Amino acid sequence: MRRRLVPAALLLPFALLVTACGGNSAAETSTDTDGQGSLTLDVGDQKGGSEAVLRAAGELKNLDYKIKWSTFSSGPPLLEAVNAGAVDIGGVGNTPPVFAAGAGSKITVVAAWHGTSKGDTILVPNDSKLTGTAQLKGRSVAVAQGSSAHYQLVASLKKAGLSLADVKVRYLQPADALAAFTSGRVDAWAVWDPYTSQVLKARQGRVLTTGDGITNGLTFQVAAPSALKDRKKAAAIKDYLERLRRAYAWVYSHEEEWARVWAKDTGLPEDVALAAVRRTYTTRIAVAVDKPLIASEQRIVDTFAELKLIPGKVDFADFTDTRFNGGLPPSTTTPRPSEGS
Incomplete structure (x- = not known):
């Protein structure tokens, strides 16, 4: 039986939310700037990302420098802009920096947040007979190449005694993957997330396993x-990061308010936005860029190097800077619990 197709109009907003995915999308550069002063900080963002949460939390007030926003559809092209010096700083997931480092890009990780991975999932259709990851052998799996989901798939398969070669990988960006899945x-x-929340809220699939x-x-x-x-x-970056940390902390006690803002900014249905906020967004806490964090990212580097997707040896520590850690807790600190949905 063919599963119901998702209307094309519902795919577009989510194509703008690929916070961890690969792709080659140009940036939208805003003609407006926030703040005042002679210094301009060029910030790379993604739809419903840093600018939205900073504005919602009131953290763009009283800036003594200007922020010029450039909006990217995904992490890899944002990091390409960082490498080119067109962007001073920007937010991405855990895997784009690995591939950027592997390419020898001029990038430096300066701040981190630790959350649960319950929103990172392998989804199967409701009528699927699959009940465990090991049963994916010989099956087709859609994933965005170079994304956090790409690593999650590799790691989940390994835990089940399989390798990437045991499944038929279909490298698809989220909008195309959603259409293929449904x-x-x-x-x-x-x-x-928010794709996980979208599929679950629409009852178009169920979770086979999570990245938790x-x-x-x-x-x-x-x-x-x-x-x-x-x-x-560097001083402006320090101030920017402090504001961003406060803004994310604001979300903890303003879930519904933030979900409404996020929905409006991205085109997400409000119930999907709220589910994603509760499952993923409010679990994040600001943590230090420390040795355990670097070791954790190095394992991702080594995994993709073994798969020949990253050329040569890369030391992830060479792409980090700890000067902005301040009194932040270690990266191994337990994330806030997820409410799920």
């Missing part, structure tokens, strides 16, 4: 080394 053209889909205990649940702010060498820009 039309029955793939057996499973490795993905993250499989992936590290980290997200990052990544800066250009040239900006970090500029004393004034």
Whole structure:
């Protein structure tokens, strides 16, 4: 039986929310800036990302520098802009920096958040006979190449005694993967929130497994080394990160308010936004860029190097800067519990 197709109009908003995925999308550069002063901080963002949460939390007030926003559809092109020096800092998931480091890009991880990975899932259709990850052998799985879901798929298969070669991988960006999944053209889909929440809320699939205990649940702010060498820009980056940490903390006690803002900014249905906020967003806590974090990312580097998807040896520590850690808790701190939905 063919599963119901999702109307194309519902796919577009989610194509803008690929916080961890691969792809080659140009940026939208805003003509407006926040703040005042002679210094401008060029910030790379994603739809419903840093700008939205900072504005909702009131953290864009009283800036003594300007922020010019550039909106990207995914992490890899944002990091390409950081590498080129077109963006001073921007937010991405846990895997794009690994591939950027593997390519020798000029990027530096300067801040991190640790959350649960319950929103990172492998989904199967409701009528699927699959009940465990090991049963994916020989099955087709959609995933965005170079994404956090890509690593989650590899790690989940390994835990089940399988390798990536044991499944038929279909490298698809989220909008295409969603269409393939709901039309029955793939057996499973490795993905993250808010796609997980969208599928579950629409009753179009169920969770086969999650990334909880499989992936590290980290997200990052990544800066250009040239900006970090500029004393004034480094000071602005420090202030920006402090504001961003306060904004994420604000979300903890304003879930519904943030979900409404996020829904409006991205085109998400409000119930999907709220489910994603509760499952994923409010679990995140700001943590230090420390040795355990670097070791965790190094394991991702080594995994993709073994798969020949990253050329040569890469030391992830060379792409980090700990100067903005302050009194933050260690990266191994337990995330806030997820409410789920």
